Amino acid sequence: VYKVVMNDGSVQMIQNPTNLPPQTEIDHIEEPIVKAAIMTPKEYVGTIMDLCQKKRGTMLHMEYIAQDRVQLHYELPLNEVIYDFFDALKSKTRGYGSLDYEFIKYQKSSLVKMDVLLNKDLVDAFSMIVHESAAYDRGRFVCKKLKEVIPMHQFEVPIQAAIGQKVIARETVRAYRKDVIAKCYGGDISRKKKLLEKQKEGKKRMRQFGKVEVPQEAFTAVLKYDDDK
DSSP, X not given: OEEEEETTSOEEEEOSGXXXXXXXXXXXXXXXXEEEEEEEEGGGHHHHXXXXXXXXXXXXXXXXXXXXXXXXXXXXXXXXXXXTHHXXXXXXXXXXXXXXXXXXXXXXXXXXXXXXXXXXXXXXXXXXXXXXXXXXXXXXXXXXXXXXXXXXXXSOEEEEEEETTEEEXXXXXXXXXXXXXXXXXXXXXXXXXXXXXXXXXXXXXHHHHOOOOOOTHHHHHXXXXXXXX
């Protein structure tokens, strides 16, 4: 839940990014911060510190629990923890890392809402609140992931990540092409051209009115964000 302070001084508690008021009406946004205790074998301490830094963490202190076990204490934005932090921790420590955290405060931060458009239609389920400094990388990642999982249609499917009216990343799922001239024997070039033009116009109409099929895996794929990629 984000604390959104409006220009008139009122406060709104927002959980769903789609309910975020227009940026022009917002004075600032405060995000929940958690205190995290991360247990790891000592050989992975440097790797975990790098991970926490990428996740906008602030180190509080470090202590040795045993000769070969270290506990790192960090303040981390909850936003960064819920987006694949635990999976990244397990991956970087070969399964030996563990995480406990608790909410401690709200903190002012430079956050923006990033929307995703498929065939120029806004898909609310993909909207997310991200830190301004990471928006471009996150946008490119989301577009690339969606391109991998959205099947080809009879029309080209543009995938766009946008902040407000500004498009910050784009990919395109190419249309599959039906061979409309397969039965057109001989060298009748003008007939072939007419068939291809007719196909082109048909795809243009489909692109305008067609609905994009989004597989279920797309909704989980966009959450598996790895800063190293």
